[in-house]
Amino acid sequence: MDAGKLDRLITILALTTGQDEYGGVTETWTPIDDPVWARWMPGAGSERFAAASTYAETQGRFLIRWRSDITPQHRVAWDGREFDILDVVEIGRREGLELRVKARA
Template identity: 40%
Template sequence: MEAGKLDRIITVQRAVETGLPGRVPAITWTNLLTVRAEVREQNADEIATGFGQAEAETLVFIVRWHPTPITTGDRILFEGRSYDLKAITEIGRRDGWKLRAVGVQP
């Protein structure tokens, strides 16, 4: 992993349930961590929707390892757009993470 290639900034967010007892809980997203990343791969995957097929943007982010655990329940904010995490792969032994994410349709 080359430091010069970590030229983008991403924010990892986690869903948190909020609300008062006895009411329907609301989901809000809180910032978990903000890190520098490399966007290594970009392509469009076709996904089935209720109205046919659509294209979903898939990005792979390479980031340095961080002690804060990241799960596939989290999401990434990148350049004003949200991406759901689909796969997390550790690079080396605590060298970094490869995060594969799919763009959320607005």
């Protein structure tokens, strides 16, 4: 993996649950570790119409160094946006990971 192309700092988020003062369950997305360096590779964007509203969707890929603790249950935070992880694909033999993501605009 070419370290010079990893030019974006992203944060991997995990869903955590807690309890509020009334005993209700709260859910928040919290970082699982320090930010990691990544390469952003934009994909196709799209628009769709549902429930009398138009939704824009951005898809792309983040390439990062190998980690064993990232799954599609996590999210990626970058540039003020949060991306759902659709798929995690191994690059080479534990050389890196390709995180296929989407975000709604």
